[in-house]
Structures are given as C-alpha cells and as structure tokens.
Amino acid sequence: MTTRPQRRARSIAMTPAELDAFLTEQRTCRIGTVSPGGQPHVTPLWFAWDGTSVWLYSLVKSQRWADLMREPRVAVSVDAGETYGELRGVEILGSASIVGDVPRNGGYDESLAEPERLFAEKYFEAAQFVDDGRHGWLRIRSDKITSWDFRKR
Template sequence: MSRRAQITMTPEEVEAFVAAGRVANLATVGRGGRPHLVPLWYVPRGPGLETWTYASSQKAVNLRRLPQATVLIEAGETYDQLRGVSLECDVELVTDRERVARIGSALARRYNPNEQIATAATQFVRLQAAKRIGLVCTPTRIVSWDHRKLGGTY
C-alpha cells in the first residue's frame, strides 16, 4: 500500500475533522488569476461548510466571477502529527436575507457556545445580514491526510 493511501482519511474521518475544525482557509481566484486566501469561521455541513462574508469583500467579488474555491482545514504542530482536509468546492452565493441570517445565527451559536451570548447576538446578526452574503461550499473533490496513521514512521 502506498504512503498516500495509508494517510488518507475515510469519509467519516473527513466529516469529523471538518466538524472539529475552528478556522478554514478559503482560496478564491482573483481578477489577475492569483489566489486570494483568507481565514474564516464556518459551520460544518457534512463534508462541506457554510459561512458568510461582507457582500463587498474581495472573496465575494471573486466568487461572483467564478463560484469555485478551495478550502483548507489543517492541524498538527509536527510533521508526524499533520492532518488536513482540502475541499475543492462549488460555492453557492446566498443573497436571501433570511437564509443569510440563519447562517449568521449558526456561526454565532458555534463560536459562542454560551446560549445567552448566542441569543443576544441575534439582533446583531439580523442587522449584519443586510450587508452580507452566505457562502455554501459543496465539495467536488476532497483530499485528506493524517500523518498520525503512519505511527511515527516515514
């Protein structure tokens, strides 16, 4: 068996890893063809994810031009601990204010586990939804690695 095959995560491991992650790096293609890479918070949806951004942001501009992105979620401090999932995604741009607000509320709940704080954020989320768009990232290709599966050998 190849080393690549040994470190590939199962679909269940990918979904669990994406769900456990806190920050994703989203790469879009800029006007000049160069990658535009930004970190963002997200809500896991199966192997994919949802997030929001300001409608005028560079990533939104890029995604209107080409609704595709690559998302990277990674972990590990040393080579033998490296884990990651790279998702090549089609991206749906959500402009419906109610749906954008639902994504914003889900983000508020995920990153503010205190229910009172998350509930209090509802008004802020509703106001923000007018200025934002939702991004629903659906993977078309998934590449994963978990070097821990090698047991310290290379």
C-alpha cells in the same frame, strides 16, 4: 454532485467519520479564490460543516465575495497539527453559491436554519444566530475532497 474519491495517499486519508469530526471541530479554514487577472487570493475564515457542505458567512463587500461572484470555483483548506507527525487536514475543491438574501438581514430562512444553528453554537455558544447585515451565506459544494492524517503513519 458526486465528490470524486481520493486516489493518492489513501493510507493516511481520513475515514468519512474522521473527516466529519475534523471539519466539525476545527474553527478556521483558508479559502482560495481567483482575483481579476488570475492572481490567487487566500483568506482565513470561520466556517460551518453540515456533513456535506462547507458554509461561509462572508462579508459581501470583500475581495473574496467579489472573486466568487465572478468565478465560483474555490479551494478550501482546513489543517491542524504542530509537528510533522501530527499534521492532518482536508482540502476541498468545489464551487460556491449564494444562499439567502444578500446581505443577510434576518428573518427565518429554512435553507439557512442548519448552517446558522451550527455557526451560532460553534462560535458564539448561542442557540440562535444573529446576523449583522454586512455578511451573506455561501455554500461550498465539493467536487473533490482530499484528506491526510500523518498520525496514521
């Protein structure tokens, strides 16, 4: 899948290296799904970024999971900054797909080795990921990525 290039506000867009560093460093994203009846549902969640996709370790008995099983289109937002001149962020529009067993019940899975390593290091300062049997992995592949960094103004 090819990600569409950003067309608006290119002067404040992050470079590919800046975007990669930002998504690697930030700890919380907000994920928007569509609930039954068309209502938006937005929740904060920890995530891992592997340089091409956002990986979410989500409770399988959650509204977010139910929404994505019915409608895989998703919006993910990651932002930082306290004052207007410090604001920066990324919006990813794409689709979610399940990777691995649901719920995740341990054992080696080559397709999850990298996101589990990244997640364990980022949030638990651990070399190995330990699942809890209540979550599953979702991979968000982007159709469009928009970024902004007001510090460039």
